[in-house]
């Protein structure tokens with residue numbers, strides 16, 4: 179019966195439906211067999227992110243269909259010296275209507291965007307150059323990004339140049355010559371559940387591989403705050419796993435695993451610097467930069483294992499860094515903490531101003547102190563397995579020490595696999611004290 183109450187309910191329902199429709203954008207489609215002369219509908223998919231972006235408006239979702247996308251020089255859309263850019267992400271969403279690019283996962287496989295044949299002469303490569311904001315990219319693999327230059331150079335899978343509030347989620351960047359994600363400027367970008375592995379530039383600088391990190395944040399403005407790496411893994415990158423050497427504003431690295439860095443892929447041939455987490459250094463080259471504020475980066479709930487040189491490394495920072503609930507195992511140096519004395523007097527001194535809470539340093543690969551180059555009177559220590567009165571750790575304190583677990587497949591939602599590696603038995607002395615990465 180059409181009572182007044184029912185009429186109001188019906189009216190409310192229609193209004194709500196209209197509002198829902200208004201807030202949901204259109205669906206666009208990309209396919210390995212698509213064409214950029216198509217209109218992006220399900221039956222007429224496009225081939226490139228460039229074309230999808232041209233068609234997308236805030237609130238829209240670009241569905242990247244499964245399969246292997248093979249890109250070449252004809253996908254270079256822009257050149258900003260010294261970079262050739264494939265996908266210039268310049269169209270922004272809004273705070274409540276992001277533009278979403280989403281890979282379709284079929285049988286656990288994400289779409290693969292392959293840049294092997296994109297080889298411009300005399301230019302670096304940025305597969306994705308991001309200066310838009312409120313953009314989300316989910317569930318893809320970016321593979322085989324190239325370097326063609328022989329001097330000092332680098333390429334990047336994602337270069338975030340000035341965009342803010344972007345999300346890169348469940349993206350894997352591997353088997354290329356490029357850095358995974360490199361942030362130059364912008365705020366509140368979240369790099370979530372991403373992997374960077376088997377990346378080695380064998381062309382530039384005589385194949386030393388000294389610039390290919392898994393992830394880097396090197397923001398050049400103090401206002402570039404709120405950038406976060408969370409749930410990411412870096413392994414077999416020829417330089418470092420994570421690198422903050424030129425980073426002017428604070429970064430959070432959380433729940434990340436870094437191992438086998440500083441070696442060529444699939445081997446243990448020595449290459450670049452080989453730090454799991456290179457956690458600072460901005461302003462140490464006094465003549466180049468003179469920082470007004472020293473950024474305090476935070477490294478939390480992370481694992482550094484079997485990197486070529488160092489686990490968690492302060493890298494001559496000009497001030498203190500925060501290390502909370504991390505686990506370092508079997509790096510030659512697990513926690514080397516040298517600082518620069520000052521901008522005016524750029525000499526190395528034992529680390530000062532650092533904060534260490536609930537960290538594990540277990541068995542450095544060669545007999546060395548559990549923490550090194552630190553001024554224990556000028557840093558803060560609370561509940562760590564080093565510089566403590568507690569018992570030394572032994573293998574028996576751990577649930578597991580099988581490192582292969584670090585490269586297990588991620589869960590369906592992209593989060594890290596459940597592992598036993600380096601987890602403490604809950605009833606052990608240090609387990610009761612909840613040290614290490616596992617208590618997040």
Ligand code: CA
Nearest residue numbers: 388389417451
């Ligand atoms: Ca290097």
Ligand code: CA
Nearest residue numbers: 391417418421
């Ligand atoms: Ca590096």
